[in-house]
Amino acid sequence: MDALTALLLLVHLIPVSVAKNGVSSKSRKRIMPDPVTEPPGMDPLYEALLYCNIPSVAERSMEGHAPHHFKLVSVHVFIRHGDRYPLYVIPKTKRPEIDCTLVANRKPYHPKLEAFVSHMSKGSGASFESPLHSLPLFPNHPLCEMGELTQTGVVQHLQNGQLLRDIYLKKHQLLPSDWSPDQLYLETTGKSRTLQSGLALLYGFLPDFDWKKVYFRHQPSALFCSGSCYCPMRNHYLEKEQRRQYLLRLKNGQLERAYGEMAKVVDIPTKQLRAANPIDSLLCHFCHNLSFPCTGNGCIDMEHFKAIKTHQMEDERERREKKLYLGYALLGAHPILNQTVGRMLRAAEGRSEEVFALYSAHDVTLSPVLSALGLTEARFPRFAARLIFELWQDRDEPREHAVRVLYNGVDVTFHTSFCQDHRRRWPKPMCPLDNLVRFVRRDMLVALGSGSTNYYDACHRKGF
Known part of the structure; x- marks a missing residue:
């Protein structure tokens, strides 16, 4: 057994202790060092393995955890694409030989893999926003092309989708069986790896979905800044x-x-x-x-x-x-966070049918969002990383809405800048929606130190 194989076994087979209710006693600290599985000090091989995110045992997660009197209103999912072939070649060396066709008898495998390929084969006429309609719906090259999603990447997001299905659909009935297109919002950059990752997660979440109900919007910017990219x-x-x-x-x-x-x-x-x-x-x-x-x-x-x-x-x-990257992150993440807050407010006020939003993106999308939220201990986005915002309604007080933030299945709500001090004053295991709204629409711009309280001014005035 070589050293790498031994390390793979160590990282992926050591169990994580979980309490009877499914919540680890140190669950809020799992983005911090874990004394059971994490080596002391900086270990580059351990960190690299976490980054690879090799599919193995079923993942335990904290999505969907809330007191029984809370109702799930909407879910907003940000993902990094799955494992991909390199974007760069080391000069004068042979390209790594990786097969980017999807094969049932090759690891890693997922029970829905063949069904996914079959369903994608029926979607060739799917109507997506230009230029997405010209992209392949699943990887299919015997020798991977540069940046192409691998079988590992597909399996990673089939797993993500199935995990979210078990929690949000089976447990919380977020979508009815006869769901409508208006209840989904899907957006991706114009890379095949992000579109295919989004489709793999969506298939795990909604197996055999009706192609006529699915519409992916194209986002030209990796920051998902839409019409607010000039800054x-x-x-x-x-x-x-x-x-x-x-x-x-x-x-x-x-x-x-x-x-x-x-x-x-x-x-x-x-x-x-x-x-x-x-x-x-x-x-x-x-x-x-x-x-x-x-x-x-x-x-x-x-x-x-x-x-x-x-x-x-x-x-x-x-x-x-x-603080240099923080300045970049606060301005870079503001448009997409502002859009997400707007979606949450419309859902909370009953002005929107939309209950599930999926943004299929890159490490350079998630990293600034994590930094802007104040999640300084969060690791750099691994392959198939997921960042989720959940919106909840208190059934006892229907006008009250709260949010939870989860990173790779770990509840990081009380690590965020907008809620780290609120836990002492509010007994509920989540954060008032108003805190997030105030943070995005004012506090994260004030934090730049330029005196600006709106995005346009902050983009044109020097801060710290």
């Missing part, structure tokens, strides 16, 4: 953040040595190798348990991979300590 100050913060990343990299002697050694292996200048972003390809090798690339000059090895991954972890830690 000069957001770009200003991003440029400063990229400068910070560059300076941190220059200070890391171990990283530079690793890049130098890898460049010698593939016989190209170090600068060219760095520009090829080798970590993207190496993560693919790692997640699929493939040997790292070799040439006549030697091999890229696990120590090189660990050096780059360790630097990524150090970069994420420094990023949390500085």
